[in-house]
Amino acid sequence: MTKNSQSNTFLYGLLILYSGVTVIPFLWALSASFKPLAEIASGSIHFIPQQFTFANYQYIFTQEPLFMRWFFNSAVVAIGVTLFNLLFNSMAGYALARIRFPGNQFWFFLIVAVLVVPGQITLLPKFLILKSLGWLNSYAGLIVPSLVNATFIFMMRQFFINFPKELEEAAALDGLSRLETFFKIVLPLAKPALAAQTIFIFMGSWNEFLMPLVVMSDPEMFTLPLGLNAFKGQYISYWNYIMAASMIFTLPALAIYAFFNRYFIQGIAFSGGK
Amino acid sequence: MPRIWQRQRSQEALSGYFFMLPALFILSVFLVLPILSALILAFCKVQLLGEVRYQFTGIKNLLRMIADERVWIALKNTAEYVAIVVPIQTILALGLALILNTNIRGKKGFRIIFFMPTVTSSAVLTLIFMWIYNSDGLLNHILSFFNLPTYNWLGDPAIALKGIMLMNIWSTAPFFMVIYLAALQEIPASLYEAAQIDGANRWEQFFYITLPSLSPVTFFVIVMGIIGTFQLFDQSYIFSGGSGGPNNSTLTLVLLIYNYAFSNLDMGYALALTLMLAVVIMTVTLLQRTFFREEQVH
Numbered sequence: 001m002t003k004n005s006q007s008n009t010f011l012y013g014l015l016i017l018y019s020g021v022t023v024i025p026f027l028w029a030l031s032a033s034f035k036p037l038a039e040i041a042s043g044s045i046h047f048i049p050q051q052f053t054f055a056n057y058q059y060i061f062t063q064e065p066l067f068m069r070w071f072f073n074s075a076v077v078a079i080g081v082t083l084f085n086l087l088f089n090s091m092a093g094y095a096l097a098r099i100r101f102p103g104n105q106f107w108f109f110l111i112v113a114v115l116v117v118p119g120q121i122t123l124l125p126k127f128l129i130l131k132s133l134g135w136l137n138s139y140a141g142l143i144v145p146s147l148v149n150a151t152f153i154f155m156m157r158q159f160f161i162n163f164p165k166e167l168e169e170a171a172a173l174d175g176l177s178r179l180e181t182f183f184k185i186v187l188p189l190a191k192p193a194l195a196a197q198t199i200f201i202f203m204g205s206w207n208e209f210l211m212p213l214v215v216m217s218d219p220e221m222f223t224l225p226l227g228l229n230a231f232k233g234q235y236i237s238y239w240n241y242i243m244a245a246s247m248i249f250t251l252p253a254l255a256i257y258a259f260f261n262r263y264f265i266q267g268i269a270f271s272g273g274k
Numbered sequence: 275m276p277r278i279w280q281r282q283r284s285q286e287a288l289s290g291y292f293f294m295l296p297a298l299f300i301l302s303v304f305l306v307l308p309i310l311s312a313l314i315l316a317f318c319k320v321q322l323l324g325e326v327r328y329q330f331t332g333i334k335n336l337l338r339m340i341a342d343e344r345v346w347i348a349l350k351n352t353a354e355y356v357a358i359v360v361p362i363q364t365i366l367a368l369g370l371a372l373i374l375n376t377n378i379r380g381k382k383g384f385r386i387i388f389f390m391p392t393v394t395s396s397a398v399l400t401l402i403f404m405w406i407y408n409s410d411g412l413l414n415h416i417l418s419f420f421n422l423p424t425y426n427w428l429g430d431p432a433i434a435l436k437g438i439m440l441m442n443i444w445s446t447a448p449f450f451m452v453i454y455l456a457a458l459q460e461i462p463a464s465l466y467e468a469a470q471i472d473g474a475n476r477w478e479q480f481f482y483i484t485l486p487s488l489s490p491v492t493f494f495v496i497v498m499g500i501i502g503t504f505q506l507f508d509q510s511y512i513f514s515g516g517s518g519g520p521n522n523s524t525l526t527l528v529l530l531i532y533n534y535a536f537s538n539l540d541m542g543y544a545l546a547l548t549l550m551l552a553v554v555i556m557t558v559t560l561l562q563r564t565f566f567r568e569e570q571v572h
Contacts, residue, residue, distance in 0.1 A: 011373050018370065019387045021444070026390065028412050029402045043410040084296075092297035101290025107298065114305055116559050120505060120528055121552040124535050124545055125308030125315070128326065145304040148297045178289040207395035209508040210528075214536070225397035229512055232401055239405050246398045257393040261386050264393070264452075 026250075033057070033244035040240050056244035066219060067245065070227035077142045077212075077223060078205040084147045085201045086194055092148065093156025094182055098168070108157070111150050127214050141215040142223075146205065152197050159193040160186070196263045199256070206253060224249045316549040320541035328542075335546035345547065348518075348527045351435060352503060355526075359439050360499040366447040367495065368488075371454035389452065391445040396508035403441045404428060404513065428513075431523040438509050438524060446502065450495045457491040458484070490565075497562040501555050507532065527551050 027047060032040060033056055035049040044050070060067050095101070096108050126145055127136075135141035163186070171181040187194075212223045219230065228245055235241050257264065291298075316335060321327040339345055370388065374381050391399060406412045407427035414424040427437040461484065469479050485492075507528040510518060518525030518533070527547065535544035 008378055011376060011378055014373060015378075015384050019384060022387055022390060022448075024412075025402050025406055025444075026394075028406060032405060043415075045412060045415045088296040088300070091293040095290050095293035099286055099290040099293065101287040101294075104290065107294060110306075111301070114301070114309075116556055116563075117305075117309060118501070118505065118552050118555040120531070121312050121548050122305060122308035124531075124541060124548060125311040126304055127535075128311070128541070129303070129308065132326070145300070148300045150301065150305070153297055178286075179292075182293070203393060207397070209395070209397055209511070210532075213511075213532075225395055225508075228397050228401060232404075232512070233515065239408070242401055243405060246401050250394055250398050253393055253395070254390065257390070258386065261389070264389065 029243045030247055032239055033247045035240055037238060037240050041237075056240045057248070059241060060245055060248070064231070066222070066227065067231075067248075069220060070222050070224045071248075073139075073221060074206060074224040076139055078202050080139070080143045081146045081205045082198055082202045084143070085149055085152060086197060088148045089152040089197065090156050090187060090190065090194070091182070092153045093158075094160050094186060096153070096157040097160035097163075099178065111153055114150050115154065123210065123214060126211075130215060135215075137216055137218045137221045139221075142212060146211075149201065152201070155197070156190075156193060159190065163189070192263075195260065199260050199263050202256070203253060312545050312548060312552075315542055316546040318542045320545075322539045322541055331542070335543050338543060339546060339550065344522065344525065344530055345527075347522045348525045348530045351523070351525055352506075352527060354435065355439060355506070356500055356503050359443055359503060360496055363443045363447040363450060363499060364492065364495050366443065367450035368454050368492075370447070370451045371458055372484075374451070374455055375458045385452075385455075388448040390448075392449045394445075396445075397512060399441060399445055400509050400512040403437065407437050429520055431519075431521040434513070434520055434523045438506075438513060441509065442506075446499070450498070453491060453495060454488065457488055461487045493562055493565055497558055500558055504528075504551060504555055 031047050031049060034052050034054070036051055036053050036055065039050055092111075096104060096111075130136055130141045130145070133141075135144070167185055167189070168181055171185050176184065207225065208223070209225045209229075212226050216222055216226060219227075222230065228242075228249060231245055232242050315328065317330060317332060319329045319331050319334075321329075374385060408414075409424075409426055409428070411427075413427065417424045425433045427433055465483050465487075466479055469483055474482065505528060506526045510524045510526045510529045511532070514520070514524045514529075516529075516533070518529050528551070531544045531547045531551070534540045534547065
């Protein structure tokens with residue numbers, strides 16, 4: 001008994017130590033965002049700011065007009081991409097799982113095949129296509145190429161294959177068409193799969209760096225990650241501003257995560273187990 | 275399929291394509307077409323300025339790759355990165371998963387905390403770490419507190435890549451921890467019970483039951499780690515201001531591709547490099563899938 005509790009104490013010690021390793025960088029950044037520049041530059045290492053101030057946040061919102069614009073751009077792109085993905089991936093996954101149409105097997109095979117292809121290979125050709133469409137520096141340039149996602153089409157197909165058929169049979173007897181059945185019966189019952197998808201797609205889009213870097217060159221059209229990078233270049237040693245900007249960007253994502261974390265875990269377990 | 279719908283075959287086909295249409299359209303234009311054009315353009319010289327023009331140059335791009343010193347530097351950085359990051363993050367992930375898989379309380383809370391870096395944007399994480407790595411920053415203060423040597427994390431070519439490695443181990447290990455945790459929970463308890471009856475101690479149980487049962491997952495985690503390393507971009511770009519410096523020490527393949535494409539406007543050559551990267555990644559992925567399938571058959 002004592003041996004057991006001893007080893008438990010040891011394990012708790014390790015867990016708490018690693019929690020510290022995880023949390024300290026965030027706390028240190030949060031702390032810097034409330035410090036005046038003088039305290040930052042003095043190199044003191046107090047986690048609690050000696051002269052607590054909101055001035056950094058105030059500065060960003062009042063002196064950096066583009067910051068709100070970047071936030072807005074990020075929100076437009078992430079919300080747009082997420083909504084369309086939910087609809088289109090579910091539709092395609094449902095068709096592949098349930099509807100017998102010529103080419104069904106072929107398209108499924110193709111979607112599984114492209115899952116193996118790394119995204120980088122499409123980056124430069126996508127840029128050339130977007131350039132010829134005249135979509136560089138536009139929301140369409142970031143949203144349209146990401147309207148669907150092969151991984152989640154695959155996931156939704158697996159989900160719908162295990163979906164009870166009886167409900168659809170009943171709907172068919174009631175005279176509902178495929179379309180009506182899908183929107184009125186199937187989609188409302190797919191909420192857990194849709195929740196997992198929402199989080200992964202929203203976070204992926206919100207945090208994406210490379211694609212916006214390639215598509216957006218006009219600072220007005222930057223998303224937040226690009227904006228932050230530009231911001232860092234502009235305020236090289238003003239870590240108080242840079243950290244305040246970082247915190248504004250991070251806290252919404254962390255809040256969403258804290259709220260929906262069990263869907264993250266389920267989704268990852270799924271991707272690892274497939 | 276409901277019988278009523280089955281009767282109207284052509285209508286089924288029609289609705290099938292109606293449901294698939296958005297996916298097929300987008301995947302054709304922004305996935306299949308880019309893949310095909312990458313395969314062709316990698317063997318061309320592409321003129322970007324003014325009117326876009328293509329000129330077939332055969333294997334010239336491939337030959338240039340072999341003679342390109344910066345390609346070798348990027349590959350060397352990647353190899354060093356794989357050799358250090360992948361084993362450490364795999365072992366760390368397994369260790370954390372093993373602890374969280376015991377019957378101690380508060381697991382959920384720890385899991386939520388550990389997972390925080392995984393959901394934070396790479397841009398923010400890089401900036402936070404650059405702030406910590408500052409020569410007068412938190413990390414050097416901690417190191418000197420324990421009488422350890424301090425470093426110029428951002429400016430010293432011998433150290434800069436290590437800084438990125440440290441950050442990435444920290445931010446990706448929890449992701450793999452979750453995968454391990456799911457796999458650990460699927461090992462049947464009866465295996466351990468049988469081993470206990472046979473008198474196996476904890477270590478023997480770990481080496482003869484846990485590790486072998488986890489081997490497909492370990493393989494998956496290692497392969498994902500290698501692929502992630504080959505795809506490294508954001509951190510190097512932000513860390514070095516896009517240059518891969520100091521002195522090419524943080525140069526990665528994707529960063530090199532980006533620079534050739536958008537600073538030198540050498541699209542054809544950049545695509546040839548992309549093709550090489552894709553071949554490497556797909557080989558590793560397919561290897562993993564083949565092994566994994568064999569595991570399942572046995």
